[in-house]
Amino acid sequence: MGLFLYAFYLVNIGQIALFAFATFSVSFLITQFRVEKFIYKRINKIYKDLTLLEAVSFSKKSITTDMATLTKQIDQYAKNKKLEIETLKVREEYRKEFMGNISHELKTPLFTVQGYLETLLDGAMNDKNVAEKYLERANKGVERLIYIVKDLDMITKLEVGDLSLNVDTFDIVELVQSVFELLEMKAAKKKITLTFDMEYKDPIMVKGDEERIQQVLTNLVVNSIKYGREKGTTEISIEKLIKNKVIVRVTDNGEGIEKKHISRLFERFYRVDKSGSRKEGGSGLGLAIVKHIIEAHDEKIYVESEFNIGSEFSFTLEKARTTP
Template sequence: MSLSPRFIAFVLAFLISAITTSFLTFVQDVTRSMLFVTCVSSFVGSFFLVLYTIEIIVYREVNKMYRTIHKLKLKDFNISRKVLIRESNPLKRLNDEIFVYVAKKQKEIEELKKLEQFRREFLADVSHELKTPIFAAQGFIHTLIDGAIDDEKVRDRFLKKAAKSLDGLDALVKDLVTLSQMETGAIKMNLDRVNLRVLTEDILDRLEKIAQDRNVTLKIKPDKLTEVWVKADAMRIEQVMINLIENAIKYNNDGGKVIIHFDEDKKSYAVSVRDNGPGIPPEHLTRIFERFYRVEKSRSKERGGTGLGLAIVKHILNGHGSTIAVKSQVEKGTTFTFKLEKTDEF
């Protein structure tokens, strides 16, 4: 219950006049008229005195607190001086505002700490990822400079390995630039009508050799849905589909299956890429879209990739106003799902 200064003054004045009048009743020769006058005068005098005292003390302190707040960042507070003065209980209102302000600043501090931790981890990861191909290429080239270049077989083999390391470095730098541009909003999505079914079939043709090497079967379902018209940036969605399908092939079991499924509803198409591979342990599911995060670092290195693919996929889909979800069971497989807005075909 909020107590206004007038209510407090009324109660205190009533108590003072009641006590004063009660004491006077014990004095001899005191008439009722005198008691009435004493009661009224003490009540009125006490009421205005207490009210004045409370308002002077309270509002003086309120003004001091307001000036202190003003020195901070006034726009963080949802209250003006006029509103504050008109409040029946300004101290309570001010206390509530300060509590909200402190909670907000505490949250900002926690976010800054998380960002600082993320920055340190990111710098460590980038340093590690850059160091590996650079040192490898450096080792091969210095070996050639030290005399191995005269041996034709050694020269060709080392040059191929150095080139492979530099190609990996080039892919990593390109992915880092792409991811950075997406996060800063430098890359805009050029949305257009895209037949996702045709685009996916083209991607499967390009990835057929990788799938055959691992005896992985690729399938698009349902067969009757021959056209999947969506509103999307064709180049970026192609990048998403390539990444998800290629990962499903690489991290699948030999002889496994990869199914791309389109599910139509009233306003959108749900796209899922499912494999029946080893799956992802539950403790990793919340982190697989982080930069450079790998479930099994040794296996991931062997299979190639920069470790930025899923982070890029997430940002591309965010740029389309969509999100990506993942479900996985160990030894049963993994499914990635996202939605895209439908659009009329040509």
């Protein structure tokens, strides 16, 4: 425009330069405004699509800064979504395995009960001896179902924090001794010795729910018997960990556990031996319940094992303050 004016009207060169600068500045500002408005409109749409507007306050800074920030945030968003997807895949696999396990656990006793009842209905009930025997076996199947359902109910309450603990002070040595006495006959069938690592002459007072801790010890000792070697040993030791903590160790010289299984031991219905352990009975929830009970006490549980050598399960408890 400046050159046109100069050529046809011989306008002063200074006026032409001023006019050209003013025209360029106005054009640049209008173009910049329109481009920025277009880009921000598109960026805001991306933010809305990614549901980032609630978490991020998007302010109009320079285009470069905002684009860099957006790129960084979208990259982080993509990483988080990828992690979520991977987590969901793992959970889906766990869900499928869990549903398969629970259906197997419930199916076996259900079919057993159904089989005996159908046999009785088909005429076996007319024979008193057969009827009595089959009813006893059906009753055992029902008891197993009740056992599984009770354990499921307990673990559900523990997971949602709906099971209250009756915390009190008790002697852990005395509690271990009572568990040994309770399981003495079960251990005798495999000639397994239940013993302390040493003689505890004085009581060791701890804080916790005595009934639940007894359940923990019972489950751990039962497992050590179940997977223990014939003529083996299950040993319990109680050691001072730090000033206000003790650690209870349950050690056996049984089958041991392969490393690939250790990380999954506390999952519901997870079994190291898919066939043999079912023959031994149990709900498949014992270790999961143990873990949740210990965590409900805000304590820790540990496991160490060597295949074909033995296993050690240990958990911490708060030591009770003794009055001088």
